[in-house]
Amino acid sequence: MAQALSLRVGDLVEVLGEEEILATLDERGELDGLPFMPEMLQFCGKRMVVKKVAHKLCDTMTQSGMRRMDDAVYLEGARCDGSAHGGCQTYCSIYWKTAWLKKVSGAADASAAGPGASRGVLLPLLQKNSFKEPGPEGEVRYLCQATELLRAAPVCLSFRDPRQYVTDVRTGNATVWETLRTIVFGLFDRYQSFSRRRLPRWLWIRGGLTWGWVGPGPNRTTPSGTLDLQPGELVRIKSKADIIATLGADRKNRGLGFEEEMAHWCGRTARVQARVERCLDEKTGRMLQMKNPCILLEDVVCKGLYKTNCPREFAPFWREIWLERLSEPEMT
CATH class of the missing domain: 2.30.30 (SH3 type barrels.)
Known part of the structure; x- marks a missing residue:
């Protein structure tokens, strides 16, 4: 679907209606391990602009580095308000699978909902699947895109894989200069890590700190x-x-x-x-x-x-x- 849409930063898309999105989801309310959350229903039927192509992400749970995400984007103004997850205030960017979108022309309109934003078809399924099993002491535990990212992006992405940098430039996520700059930072940080492990302290650059x-x-x-x-x-x-x-x-x-x-x-x-x-x-x-x-x-x-x-x-x-x-x- 990502190739079919060929989405780039700045493209205009329309979020599909509830019935169309429901047809893409499994019994857990997910597509490829990525949940469609109740907080996303307010955007159904709206026209929005692609902010970034979410082809990779940093792993903040296990610190494994970068991980590859397929067929997903971020949209301008679409962050999670936590209303279905105990009022969480992390303010995460929402992932949108390209199967939940269609490319359109015209002007963005994130203020007026289209005919698909009834909140009547999907809500029961999404509410049910917004919770994990209770914790050991019976405490409430939530399930959201952030908690399930390792399932939605199971493949680690090597720093040495050049395809990610080509995709950054091709999709408009980053300029050529920004891409070259981040590669230099990454190479330097890897040298610093090597120096801290293998070289005497007097050979460390700026105390071995990363850039x-x-x-x-x-x-x-x-x-x-x-x-x-x-x-x-x-x-x-x-x-x-x-x-x-x-x-x-x-x-x-x-x-x-x-x-x-x-x-x-x-x-x-x-x-x-x-x-x-x-x-x-x-x-x-x-x-x-x-x-x-x-x-x-x-x-x-x-x-x-x-x-x-x-x-x-x-x-x-x-x-x-x-x-x-x-x-x-x-x-x-």
């Missing part, structure tokens, strides 16, 4: 900070040095990691999108309640710069101690 240069922090007990930020407020992300100063040796602040992809945003301004208090553990499906709320920032996502142009575009969580509140005149 992006986020090292361990100095703290045994990491500090906290409270700004009580609210949606719509303007903030600046602190400098990388200031954030590293709040981390422990594991590069975390009270359990929340700070990574190279996040360091890319240091010094930028953004608006608060939400205060995050709960999110699904994608390994177990359990709902995690945060002792200290984190912050989501508008339009601040993982760009895949250091992850071979992964198109997944995670929305990272930020500690308030990593941010500073700005007044409106300070906006840059």
